[in-house]
Amino acid sequence: MRELKGQYDSSFVTRYSSFLKYALLMLFAVFFLFPMYWLVLTSLKTQADQFSMPPVWWTKRLTLDYYRAIIFDSSFETLAFNSALACGGSALLSLVAGTMGAYSLSRFRLPFRLNHHLSLWILSTRMFPPIVSIVPLFLIMRALDLLDTRLALVLAYSVFNLPFVVWMMKGFFDELPRELEESALMDGDTHLGAFLRIVLPLVAPGIAATAIFCMIVSWNEFLFALILTQTDSALTLPVGIANQVTQYEIRWGVMSAAGVVAMTPMFIFALMVQRYLVRGLSFGAVKG
Amino acid sequence: MILPPVVAGVTWRLIYNPNFGVLNGILRLFGLDTRRWTWLADPSLALPAVILVDVWEWTPFVFLILLAGLQAIPQEPYEAARIDGANAWQTFFHITLPLLIPAILVALLLRTMDLLRIFDQIFILTQGGPGFATETVSLYIYKTAFRFYDFGYAAVLSIVLLAVTMVLCRLYLRFLKPNALE
Amino acid sequence: MSIRFENATKIFRDLAVVDRLNLEIEDGEMMVLLGPSGCGKTTTLRMLAGLEDISEGTIYIASRCVNGVPSRHRNVAMVFQNYALYPHMTAAQNIGYPLRIRGVKRDEMARQVSEVAETLEIGRLLDRRPRELSGGERQRVALARAVIRRPAAFLMDEPLSNLDARLRLQMRGELKRLQRGLRITTLYVTHDQAEAMTLAHRVAVMREGKLQQVGTPMELYQRPANMFVAGFVGSPAMNFIQGRMEGASFRLNGGLLSLTPDQLPAAASAETLVLGFRPECASLTSPQEDGALRGTVYVTEEMGNETFVFLKCEDALITVRAEAHFKAEIGDVLGVRVPPSSVRLFEARTGKALV
Ligand SMILES: Nc1ncnc2c1ncn2[C@@H]1O[C@H](COP(=O)(O)OP(=O)(O)O)[C@@H](O)[C@H]1O
Numbered sequence: 118m119r120e121l122k123g124q125y126d127s128s129f130v131t132r133y134s135s136f137l138k139y140a141l142l143m144l145f146a147v148f149f150l151f152p153m154y155w156l157v158l159t160s161l162k163t164q165a166d167q168f169s170m171p172p173v174w175w176t177k178r179l180t181l182d183y184y185r186a187i188i189f190d191s192s193f194e195t196l197a198f199n200s201a202l203a204c205g206g207s208a209l210l211s212l213v214a215g216t217m218g219a220y221s222l223s224r225f226r227l228p229f230r231l232n233h234h235l236s237l238w239i240l241s242t243r244m245f246p247p248i249v250s251i252v253p254l255f256l257i258m259r260a261l262d263l264l265d266t267r268l269a270l271v272l273a274y275s276v277f278n279l280p281f282v283v284w285m286m287k288g289f290f291d292e293l294p295r296e297l298e299e300s301a302l303m304d305g306d307t308h309l310g311a312f313l314r315i316v317l318p319l320v321a322p323g324i325a326a327t328a329i330f331c332m333i334v335s336w337n338e339f340l341f342a343l344i345l346t347q348t349d350s351a352l353t354l355p356v357g358i359a360n361q362v363t364q365y366e367i368r369w370g371v372m373s374a375a376g377v378v379a380m381t382p383m384f385i386f387a388l389m390v391q392r393y394l395v396r397g398l399s400f401g402a403v404k405g
Numbered sequence: 406m407i408l409p410p411v412v413a414g415v416t417w418r419l420i421y422n423p424n425f426g427v428l429n430g431i432l433r434l435f436g437l438d439t440r441r442w443t444w445l446a447d448p449s450l451a452l453p454a455v456i457l458v459d460v461w462e463w464t465p466f467v468f469l470i471l472l473a474g475l476q477a478i479p480q481e482p483y484e485a486a487r488i489d490g491a492n493a494w495q496t497f498f499h500i501t502l503p504l505l506i507p508a509i510l511v512a513l514l515l516r517t518m519d520l521l522r523i524f525d526q527i528f529i530l531t532q533g534g535p536g537f538a539t540e541t542v543s544l545y546i547y548k549t550a551f552r553f554y555d556f557g558y559a560a561v562l563s564i565v566l567l568a569v570t571m572v573l574c575r576l577y578l579r580f581l582k583p584n585a586l587e
Numbered sequence: 588m589s590i591r592f593e594n595a596t597k598i599f600r601d602l603a604v605v606d607r608l609n610l611e612i613e614d615g616e617m618m619v620l621l622g623p624s625g626c627g628k629t630t631t632l633r634m635l636a637g638l639e640d641i642s643e644g645t646i647y648i649a650s651r652c653v654n655g656v657p658s659r660h661r662n663v664a665m666v667f668q669n670y671a672l673y674p675h676m677t678a679a680q681n682i683g684y685p686l687r688i689r690g691v692k693r694d695e696m697a698r699q700v701s702e703v704a705e706t707l708e709i710g711r712l713l714d715r716r717p718r719e720l721s722g723g724e725r726q727r728v729a730l731a732r733a734v735i736r737r738p739a740a741f742l743m744d745e746p747l748s749n750l751d752a753r754l755r756l757q758m759r760g761e762l763k764r765l766q767r768g769l770r771i772t773t774l775y776v777t778h779d780q781a782e783a784m785t786l787a788h789r790v791a792v793m794r795e796g797k798l799q800q801v802g803t804p805m806e807l808y809q810r811p812a813n814m815f816v817a818g819f820v821g822s823p824a825m826n827f828i829q830g831r832m833e834g835a836s837f838r839l840n841g842g843l844l845s846l847t848p849d850q851l852p853a854a855a856s857a858e859t860l861v862l863g864f865r866p867e868c869a870s871l872t873s874p875q876e877d878g879a880l881r882g883t884v885y886v887t888e889e890m891g892n893e894t895f896v897f898l899k900c901e902d903a904l905i906t907v908r909a910e911a912h913f914k915a916e917i918g919d920v921l922g923v924r925v926p927p928s929s930v931r932l933f934e935a936r937t938g939k940a941l942v
C-alpha cells in the first residue's frame with residue numbers, strides 16, 4: 118500500500134508512522150506478556166523481594182523453594198492427580214461416545230430433519246452458561262451419592278465435553294469426502310471396516326486435537342469442581358489454588374508456583390494443537 | 406485464553422495488591438502514587454479492574470479469530486481496489502471491514518456468551534465485592550445456592566439467565582445467518 | 588457378467604430422478620450412459636453399485652437380483668470422478684486394499700499389485716502417496732485398484748473429467764484398450780458425447796431420468812430416435828428447421844426442398860415438422876440456386892482443417908461445415924444445399940423421429 122501514498126510520501130512520514138506502529142505493538146506485547154512474566158518471577162523470588170516496594174523488577178536472587186514446597190506437599194500431588202484423572206477420564210469418555218455420534222450425524226440422514234435440530238442443540242450447549250446447570254447437577258450428584266468423588270467430575274465434565282467432541286468431530290468428518298468410504302464399500306469392506314480402516318486414520322489428527330481441547334477445558338474448569346468437591350479425595354487444582362487465595366494470609370510464593378505448574382501443561386497442549394487453536398476455542402465456528 | 410482462569414485471577418491479584426503490587430509500583434515510577442490505590446477494594450475501581458483482567462485474558466482470542474478472518478479474505482478485491490485507485494484507508498473501510506464482518510460477529514457472539522457466564526476470575530479477584538460492585542449473575546446464582554442454600558430461588562435465576570442467553574444468541578445468529586456461520 | 592435394469596426407479600422427494608429404466612448390458616460389453624448433467628446418470632450407477640437404494644424395479648447382476656445386496660457382495664468395482672484414493676495409503680496399499688479386505692496373503696498381494704501396476708505402467712509410483720501423484724497417475728492407480736480383483740463389472744463415473752484435455756484423450760485410448768483386453772462388463776457414465784462415441788460398444792442416452800435411445804455409436808449418429816438424441820450426439824450439433832409440407836416438398840426459407848419417396852408418407856402424417864441435417868452433410872452455394880436454403884452469415888470459425896459457417900435463416904441459427912479455405916464476411920448472403928437423403932424429419936410436438 119505504501120506506493121499508493123504518492124508524491125508527498127516523505128521518508129519522514131513513513132519512518133514516523135512505522136515507528137508509531139512498532140511502539141504500539143510493543144506496548145500491546147508488554148501488556149499481554151508482562152503479567153505472565155510477573156507470575157513466574159514471583160514464584161522464583163525470595164519472600165523479601167516479593168513484598169518490597171518499589172517492586173523488584175528483576176533479580177538474580179532466585180529460589181526454587183516454593184516449587185520444592187509444592188512437590189513435597191502430598192496434598193498438592195493429590196489435587197494434581199484428581200485434576201488429571203477428571204480431565205483424562207472425561208476426555209476419554211466423551212471422545213469414544215462423541216466420535217461415533219459425530220460420525221452418524223455427519224453421514225446418516227435421520228428423519229424429521231433431526232440432523233439439523235441435533236446439530237443446533239449441540240451448538241447451543243456452547244452458548245448457555247454452566248451456572249444454570251449447577252443446581253440440578255448438584256442435586257443429582259447428591260441423590261446419587263456421588264458428591265466429592267472424582268466420578269462426579271468425570272460425568273460433569275462430560276456434560277460439556279461430549280457436545281464439544283460431537284461438534285468438532287462432525288466438522289472433521291464433514292471435510293472428509295464421502296467417496297472415500299463408498300470406495301471402501303465398493304472394494305468389499307463393511308461399514309465398520311471402512312470406518313476403522315479409512316475414516317479413523319484420516320481424522321486421527323482431529324481426534325488428537327479434540328482430545329487435547331477437552332483436557333484443556335476440563336483442567337481449567339472451576340465452577341463444577343467448586344460445587345461438587347470438598348475434600349482431598351476429589352478437589353481439583355484450580356479449586357485448591359482458589360481455596361488458598363481466599364484465606365487471610367496468602368502464601369504468594371507457593372501460590373505462584375502452583376499457578377505456574379497448573380498452567381505449564383496447558384501451554385504445551387496449546388502448542389501441540391496450534392493449527393486447530395482458533396477452531397477449537399471458537400467451537401468450530403472459525404475453521405482457521 | 407488457554408490459561409486456567411483461576412491462575413489468571415491469582416496473577417492479577419499479585420498485580421493489583423495495594424501494598425506490594427506491581428501496578429502501584431509502576432505508578433510510583435511515574436510519580437502517580439499520590440495515594441495508596443486499592444484496586445480491588447475500592448467500589449469505583451473494582452469493576453474496571455476486573456474488566457481489565459478479562460480484556461487481558463481474551464483479547465488474544467479475538468485477535469486470532471479476526472486474524473483467521475483476515476487470512477480468509479482473498480487477494481483479488483485488494484488488487485481490484487488498487488487498480489481502481491483506492492488509498493489504504495478506503496481499502497480498509499470498503500473491503501477489509503465488510504469482508505471481516507462475519508468474523509467480527511463470531512467473536513462478538515462468543516465473547517458475549519462467555520461474559521454472560523463469567524465466574525472464575527471474579528470469584529478469585531473479588532468474590533463479587535466490595536459490596537455488589539463486581540457481582541455478576543453467575544456469582545449471584547452461586548451465592549444464592551451455596552451460601553444461602555436457597556436452591557429454589559437459584560433455579561429461578563438460572564432459568565431467567567438461560568432465557569436471556571437464548572434470546573441474545575438468537576439475535577446474533579439472525580445477524581450471522583446471511584453471512585453464514587459455516 | 589451381464590447386467591440388467593428392469594423398471595429401475597429412484598425417487599428423491601417425489602421426484603423420479605431415474606424413471607423406469609430398462610437396460611441390458613451384455614457380458615464383456617462397454618455400455619456408456621450419456622446425458623446432460625443432472626439427468627440421473629450418477630444415480631443409476633450408484634443404484635447398481637449398491638450405494639443408493641432402488642426405489643422401484645429390479646437390478647440383476649449375472650441374472651441374480653441384487654436389490655438390497657450390500658456393495659461388498661455385488662462383486663463390482665467402481666472408479667470415482669475424483670478417484671477417491673485413500674490419502675493415508677501409498678499407491679501400492681491403495682491398489683492392494685481390495686485384496687487385503689479379502690484376506691489375501693501378503694506376498695501374493697504384492698505379486699498381484701506389481702503385476703497390475705506393470706500393465707498400467709505405474710510400477711515406479713507404488714511407494715508414493717496420492718498427494719504426490721499427478722492427476723493422470725492418480726487415475727491409473729484408481730484403475731489399478733478396480734482391475735486388481737477382476738470384478739464382475741466396472742462402474743466408472745466420469746473418470747476422465749478431472750484431467751486436462753490432452754491427458755483425457757490419451758487416457759481415453761488406454762481405457763478402451765484396457766476394457767477391450769480384459770473384456771469386463773463396464774458401465775461408463777459421461778456427459779461428453781465424444782467420449783461416449785469413442786469408448787462404447789453401445790451408448791444409452793438419458794434425459795431427465797428417462798432413457799431416450801440405446802444403440803451403437805453409429806446408430807445414434809445416423810438414426811437418432813428423437814430431436815434430443817440428434818442434438819446431443821455429434822459435434823457441432825445437428826441443425827433443426829421448423830416448417831411444413833407443400834405437396835412433396837418441404838417449405839424452406841428461399842426454396843422448396845423435395846424429399847425422398849420413402850420420407851413422404853411419414854412426413855405427410857405429421858402436422859408440423861422439424862427438419863434436421865448435420866453441418867457436415869450440407870454445403871454452401873450461391874443464394875440463387877434452386878432449392879437451396881438462404882441465410883445471412885452470422886459468424887465464421889476457422890479451425891485450420893475446416894471452417895464452420897454459422898448462418899441466420901429467419902429465426903434459426905444453422906451451422907455448415909466448409910473446407911478450410913472458405914472465406915465469407917459477416918452479413919454475406921449464402922445458399923445452403925441440403926441433400927434430401929441426409930435429412931432427418933421429426934415431429935415438432937413430440938420431437939420423435941419420423942421414418
Ligand atoms: N441425495 C440426493 N437427494 C436429492 N436429490 C438428489 C440426490 N442425489 C441426486 N439428486 C438429484 O438427482 C438428479 C440427478 O442427479 P445425478 O444422478 O447426480 O445426475 P448426473 O450424474 O447425471 O449429473 C439431480 O437433479 C440431483 O439434484
Ligand SMILES: [Mg+2]
Pocket residue numbers: 625628629
Ligand atoms: Mg454425475
